[in-house]
Each structure stands twice: as C-alpha cells, then as structure tokens.
Amino acid sequence: MFQMEKLKEKNIAHQKQKNTPELDLMHQANQLIFNYTPVNSSSIFDICDINGTVLLTGKVDASGVTSVPTDFLPKDNYCLCIIDGETLLKHPVEIT
Numbered sequence: 535m536f537q538m539e540k541l542k543e544k545n546i547a548h549q550k551q552k553n554t555p556e557l558d559l560m561h562q563a564n565q566l567i568f569n570y571t572p573v574n575s576s577s578i579f580d581i582c583d584i585n586g587t588v589l590l591t592g593k594v595d596a597s598g599v600t601s602v603p604t605d606f607l608p609k610d611n612y613c614l615c616i617i618d619g620e621t622l623l624k625h626p627v628e629i630t
Contacts, residue, residue: 557569557570557614557616557623557625558570559614559625559627561604561627561628561629561630564603564604564605565601565602565603565604566581566601566602566604566614566627566629567599567600567601567602568599568600568602568614568616568625569598569599570594570598570600570616570618570623571596571597571598572594572596572616572618573618573619573621574618574619575596576593577593577594577616577617577618577619578591578592578593578594578616578617579591579592579593579594579600579602579614579615579616579617580614580615580617581602581604581607581612581613581614581615581627582612582613582615583610583612583613584610584611584612584613586613589607589612590602594616594618604629607629608629609629609630610628610629611626611627611628611629612626612627612628612629613625613626613627614626614627
C-alpha cells in the first residue's frame with residue numbers, strides 16, 4: 535500500500551509539473567472507470583503490469599467516461615496509460 539501511495543504522489547507531482555490534466559478514476563465491481571475527455575479522436579489506453587507488459591489496449595471513449603472490464607486481472611498493482619496525440623498520461627491502479 536505504501537508503494538501505491540508513493541506512485542500516486544509522484545504521478546500528481548509530475549502532472550502539475552508538466553501541466554497535464556489530472557486523471558479521475560475508480561475501480562468498482564470488476565470495472566475500471568476513468569474520466570478523461572480526449573483531444574484526439576484516436577486516443578487509446580493501455581493497462582500494463584509493473585514490468586511494463588501491456589495486458590489490455592482499448593479506445594478512450596469520446597464521451598469522457600471510459601469503462602474497462604478488469605475481471606480477468608488478478609489482484610495486483612497496474613499502470614493505466616492514456617495516449618492522446620502527443621500527451622501521455624500514466625496513473626497507478628490497484629486492483630483489489
């Protein structure tokens with residue numbers, strides 16, 4: 535748990551430094567839901583394990599709310615990456 539808090543603090547500090555939008559997300563009922571309105575119509579997301587292996591790739595919903603099933607993922611720490619044109623957002627995710 536301590537490691538996840540450190541990652542979250544580092545992510546927030548990086549976002550403030552780079553002036554990138556903050557990512558709002560929650561994990562509920564085997565769904566990862568994140569709020570992010572893409573600028574680019576071909577924006578995608580990746581869910582990666584702690585070694586950087588991409589486990590899932592999908593399209594970011596243009597509505598600004600993207601829901602991703604996580605029932606196939608074991609309980610662990612992951613990284614959600616959003617690629618939106620030249621913008622790359624990374625956010626730690628804990629599946630419990």
